[in-house]
Amino acid sequence: MLVSENPCLALAADFTPEGFLPWRDALTSVISKRAYVVEEYDASVASPSRRFRLPAIIARRSQSATLHRPAAFTRANVFLAYSVLVPDGRARPRRAAWKCALCGEIEHDMSALTFEHVVPRSRGGLSTWSNIALAHASCNHKKGARTLAEAGLTLHVPLRRPTNRDLATLRLRTQFPTPPQAWRTYLDLVYWTSPIDP
Numbered sequence: 001m002l003v004s005e006n007p008c009l010a011l012a013a014d015f016t017p018e019g020f021l022p023w024r025d026a027l028t029s030v031i032s033k034r035a036y037v038v039e040e041y042d043a044s045v046a047s048p049s050r051r052f053r054l055p056a057i058i059a060r061r062s063q064s065a066t067l068h069r070p071a072a073f074t075r076a077n078v079f080l081a082y083s084v085l086v087p088d089g090r091a092r093p094r095r096a097a098w099k100c101a102l103c104g105e106i107e108h109d110m111s112a113l114t115f116e117h118v119v120p121r122s123r124g125g126l127s128t129w130s131n132i133a134l135a136h137a138s139c140n141h142k143k144g145a146r147t148l149a150e151a152g153l154t155l156h157v158p159l160r161r162p163t164n165r166d167l168a169t170l171r172l173r174t175q176f177p178t179p180p181q182a183w184r185t186y187l188d189l190v191y192w193t194s195p196i197d198p
Contacts, residue, residue, distance in 0.1 A: 056182040101133035104156035129161035
């Protein structure tokens, strides 16, 4: 196994996933006492005076103040928040896609989607988590400046305002659809303990 193939899962102090780090950054966090090793890979690296096993999972010693706060409303975060993992017949078992909020179809091409303002901007609708979903440009054009009821449409995705923790978990699941074995317990813990949207 090559050293470059050993990403490290970074956990918050409460063991919720925050993201992943290259092994060098993870080792630096451990050596500087900002984090401690939870799981290790079999691979190791050596300095002139010491040998280190590569960390597979580290946990921070202090809790991040921003992890449970609402996520910033940015284009990247909106696309991440509304992403879904779908089966893929190729080498990767799952890949990211998005569901059109207006027709319900799965879309693999990010550029085919636009921001759908549930309450149209012409009627005072704002670009906020509580008013934005993703929709095909053609579906969005068909709805126009009408409300969902006026257009005879229903929303096929729930509107959501994710926390930074939610996005960290989604980012990990998107970037590592088949995570390293050592990570699975910690990622499954998030699955079983996360609140379910109504």
